[in-house]
Amino acid sequence: MKKTALITGATSGIGEQLAHIHAEKGGDLVIVARSSDTLQELKKDLESTHGIQVTVIEKDLSKPEAVAEVYQQVSDAGITVDYLINNAGFGGLGKFNERDIGQDVAMINLNVTALTELTHYFLQDFVARDAGKILNVSSTASLLPGPGQAVYYATKAYVTSFSNALHEELHDTNVTVTNLMPGATATKFGEVSGMDKTALFKNPASARSVAAAGYQGMLDGKVDVIAGLSVGQKITMKLLPLLPKKVVLKQVRKMQVVD
Numbered sequence: 737m738k739k740t741a742l743i744t745g746a747t748s749g750i751g752e753q754l755a756h757i758h759a760e761k762g763g764d765l766v767i768v769a770r771s772s773d774t775l776q777e778l779k780k781d782l783e784s785t786h787g788i789q790v791t792v793i794e795k796d797l798s799k800p801e802a803v804a805e806v807y808q809q810v811s812d813a814g815i816t817v818d819y820l821i822n823n824a825g826f827g828g829l830g831k832f833n834e835r836d837i838g839q840d841v842a843m844i845n846l847n848v849t850a851l852t853e854l855t856h857y858f859l860q861d862f863v864a865r866d867a868g869k870i871l872n873v874s875s876t877a878s879l880l881p882g883p884g885q886a887v888y889y890a891t892k893a894y895v896t897s898f899s900n901a902l903h904e905e906l907h908d909t910n911v912t913v914t915n916l917m918p919g920a921t922a923t924k925f926g927e928v929s930g931m932d933k934t935a936l937f938k939n940p941a942s943a944r945s946v947a948a949a950g951y952q953g954m955l956d957g958k959v960d961v962i963a964g965l966s967v968g969q970k971i972t973m974k975l976l977p978l979l980p981k982k983v984v985l986k987q988v989r990k991m992q993v994v995d
Contacts, residue, residue: 738762738763738764739758739761739763739764739818739819740763740764740765740766740815740816740817740818740819741754741755741758741763741764741765741766741817741818741819741820741821742765742766742767742768742810742817742819742820742821742858743755743758743765743766743767743768743821743823744768744769744797744821744822744823744824744850744854745768745769745823745824745825745873746765746767746768746769746775746778746823747767747769747771747774747775747778748774749943750823750873750918750943750946750947750950751769751821751823751824751873752778752943753943753944753946753947753948754821754823754871754947754950754951755767755778755782756782756947757947757948757951758819758951759782759785759786759788759790760786762786762787762788763788763818763819764788764789764790764791765782765788765789765790765791766790766791766793766810766815766817767779767790767791767792767793768793768794768795768797768806768824769794769795769824770794770795770796771794772792772794775792775793775794776792778790779792791810791813791815793806793809793810797824797845797846797850797854798842798843798845798846798850799845802850803850803853803854803857804853804857806854807854807857807858816861817858817861817868818867818868818869819868819869819870819871819954820854820855820858820859820862820868820869820870820871821870821871821873821954822850822851822854822855822870822871822872822873823871823873824846824850824851825843825846825847825851825873825891825892826843826846826847827843827885827888828840828843828885828887828888829884829885829992830884831884832886832887835887840887843887843888843891844887844891847888847891847892847894847895848891848894848895851872851895851898852898855870855872855898855902855913858870859902859911862911863906863909863911866909866910866911867910867911868911869911869912869913869914869954869955869957870899870902870911870912870913870914870954871914871916871950871951871953871954872895872898872899872913872914872915872916873895873916873918873950874892874895874896874899874915874916874917875889875892875895875917875918875919876917876918876919876962876965876973877889877892877893878892878893878894878895878896878897878917879893879896879917879973879976880976880984880988881984881985881988882988882992883985883988883989883992884988884989884991884992885992895915896915896917896960899913899914899915900915900959900960903915903959912954912957914950914953914954914956914957914958914959914960914961915959915960915961916946916949916950916953916954916961916963917960917961917962917963918941918946918950918962918963918964919940919941919962919963919964919965919966919969920940920941920964940964941963941964941965945963945964946963946964949961949963949964950963
């Protein structure tokens with residue numbers, strides 16, 4: 737049976753690849769992003785290539801009432817969403833006291849508040865039908881504090897904790913919540929945040945490989961999916977809990993430095 741996926745931040749990077757993967761499987765889409773022109777281009781491409789139906793919603797999810805408007809628009813169109821993929825988010829480098837607080841508040845609004853609201857609205861429908869899957873795109877950054885990106889790391893820590901808690905809350909239903917934790921990935925995120933010039937992004941994973949791992953993990957109902965890490969990075973992640981926190985913080989700070 738054909739499934740419909742709603743994907744936020746769908747016009748580039750991991751979100752765009754998730755849209756392609758779902759379309760390749762014959763599923764319809766609701767794609768949400770800020771850029772109308774880019775959304776329309778993606779819609780045209782996906783519909784002509786895969787013969788599916790794509791609904792476009794132009795919306796800045798960091799704005800108040802945006803999520804409620806998205807949900808209402810989907811409801812008014814009579815669209816039943818089977819998969820909710822919360823991918824939209826952004827980061828930014830710099831010491832917290834030196835950054836534009838407006839940018840950091842917008843980051844919290846998008847990375848945390850919008851994701852929480854979207855999950856709430858659609859999860860109610862999923863539970864009522866006893867069917868549905870949610871994929872929340874977090875980050876390996878969620879597993880430790882991030883000096884140099886204090887707010888971004890903190891928002892992703894929320895996403896991971898929130899997603900994991902919901903997964904267990906839903907243990908007696910057929911609804912699942914999967915948390916995708918990518919490492920450094922070759923997307924516009926790196927350029928926008930400035931991270932593409934740091935040591936952390938010297939060998940980023942492809943957006944396609946990360947999206948594929950996340951999508952399959954969602955279908956399988958996994959709790960967590962860690963994707964895009966090299967062997968060395970995987971070893972480092974396993975060692976982190978054993979290291980003194982001051983050592984970890986110092987290393988993370990050094991990784992945020994722009995060359």
